[in-house]
Amino acid sequence: MEMNRFTLNFNIYVGVMIRLFKVKEKQRELAENANGGAPTKKQSPGELRLHKDISELNLPKSCAITFPNGKDNLMNFEVSIRPDEGYYFGGTFLFSFQVSPVYPHEAPKVKCKTKVYHPNIDLEGNVCLNILREDWKPVLNINTIIYGLYHLFTEPNYEDPLNHEAAAVLRDNPKMFESNVRRAMSGGYVGQTFFPRCV
Template sequence: MIKLFSLKQQQKKEEGDGPAKSGGQKRASAAQLRITKDINELNLPKTCHMDFPDPDDLLNFKLSISPDEGFYRGGKFTFNFKVGQGYPHEAPKVKCETMVYHPNIDLDGNVCLNILREDWKPVLTINSIIYGLQYLFLEPNPEDPLNKDAAEVLQNNRRIFEQNVNKSMRGGYVGSTYFERCLK
């Protein structure tokens, strides 16, 4: 009984002292601590840029990739990252905001990248995802498609695939789908 009473007193004292000592801030979650570490250790390629719409919220940010080689050279593609409280044990949710003609990105912005799904491991970082996304633009993978039409064209006729990518990036129709201009 005495121990329980003294624990409750100690808790009340800590709650009373807590905000005054920490400046009114809540304790950072494991996800916030890890994302802060990941961002501080980032080694962004020159073709990538990060933007934090709310500088106090590191769990939600945007990444722009502007490939300087390959089919998508000259384009600018924006991805939205939502890092959940389960991070680093759960992969962040990543969606492409730029509609793109790509075998591994569907027209709704879903991204097919193995480390965002079954191959995610807590040792992977935001940097790993950024390099994985960048690699998708350098080497689209028709073997694991989300956009089956684009994958089929890439497998059967690379020249027509390249023409479709160029049409979509300039702004225009590929088949019955209209793409907004995304060239820089």
């Protein structure tokens, strides 16, 4: 009986606190609007976390982030990667990021906008990076993803391919793979597929 009374009182207390919080929030919005400020759009938890991630970015010199839709749409942005070593040295590769409002509980959707001859990126721009799929955890962040993408260019992985043909060439004939990458990056054909210049 004593426990039920405690639970009831606690629930009433929580209900009152929630109502008070909502009233305070409404008063704050009204005050901001009265001061001539634009009505504030409530940010999703994903937006708040993304702001934090972006403010803490620590990218290598070979990576850059841009916001083509301006500061009003931080949930969609682009990252360019210019590897300074390895097979893809000198190329510039552009990735689009779409971040969900439930981020970081869901990994961003990442696509490669540059057509590239790569074992872990298919011709439609889908990226095979384990932290964007089954190994995603909310403690990971945008910085981690960008480093993961950069790592795909410095050490492509033929064991987990999306482009099986490129993976087989990398595995069986690394010299030919290097030649194919150079040809593709210079704007040329590899087999029947044309790759626009990206160097």
